[in-house]
Amino acid sequence: MTESTTIFIGSKPVMNYVLALMTQFNKPIAEVTLKARGRSISRAVDTAEIARNRFMPNLKVKSITIGTESVQDEQGKNINISSMEITLTNQSSEPKSSS
Amino acid sequence: MTESTTIFIGSKPVMNYVLALMTQFNKPIAEVTLKARGRSISRAVDTAEIARNRFMPNLKVKSITIGTESVQDEQGKNINISSMEITLTNQSSEPKSSS
Numbered sequence: 001m002t003e004s005t006t007i008f009i010g011s012k013p014v015m016n017y018v019l020a021l022m023t024q025f026n027k028p029i030a031e032v033t034l035k036a037r038g039r040s041i042s043r044a045v046d047t048a049e050i051a052r053n054r055f056m057p058n059l060k061v062k063s064i065t066i067g068t069e070s071v072q073d074e075q076g077k078n079i080n081i082s083s084m085e086i087t088l089t090n091q092s093s094e095p096k097s098s099s
Numbered sequence: 100m101t102e103s104t105t106i107f108i109g110s111k112p113v114m115n116y117v118l119a120l121m122t123q124f125n126k127p128i129a130e131v132t133l134k135a136r137g138r139s140i141s142r143a144v145d146t147a148e149i150a151r152n153r154f155m156p157n158l159k160v161k162s163i164t165i166g167t168e169s170v171q172d173e174q175g176k177n178i179n180i181s182s183m184e185i186t187l188t189n190q191s192s193e194p195k196s197s198s
């Protein structure tokens with residue numbers, strides 16, 4: 001139960017990421033981190049909220065961090081882009097002794 | 100120093116909100132919360148990151164929360180929309196005794 005995994009949120013429909021998140025939590029996994037940059041950040045929030053409200057009420061937000069990453073644009077110029085990480089845990093799958 | 104204020108992030112250029120944030124912290128204010136919904140969420144992250152990296156290195160993220168709000172669309176139908184709140188504090192303006 002110590003394993004964790006990361007899902008990178010891109011520009012696909014949000015339900016693709018909700019499904020990926022639920023697939024990960026079907027394994028005996030402790031936590032899943034959603035990583036997003038730029039305009040995909042709102043989609044990462046949507047993914048966490050849709051999963052929690054519709055499919056997995058035991059999902060808890062463990063931590064949210066924001067930051068800035070430097071990436072190269074099409075002309076090879078460095079640009080700064082905002083990033084966010086949402087780490088989620090599934091409370092119901094934790095051993096009873098820990099709660 | 101206990102006062103706090105909220106800035107609602109909409110669809111204006113991000114620098115408008117960076118300026119609003121810096122204007123608030125010029126007052127003796129303890130913390131400022133950025134609130135955003137839907138696609139404006141990534142702009143709220145941009146606002147916090149640009150202010151911190153370019154103008155106010157003492158800015159600290161105190162907390163980030165995500166949630167879901169129910170709003171009415173143009174046809175009067177209830178739709179769920181993701182929301183985010185980023186609470187920021189300016190470390191340099193805090194009294195020395197507290198740190």
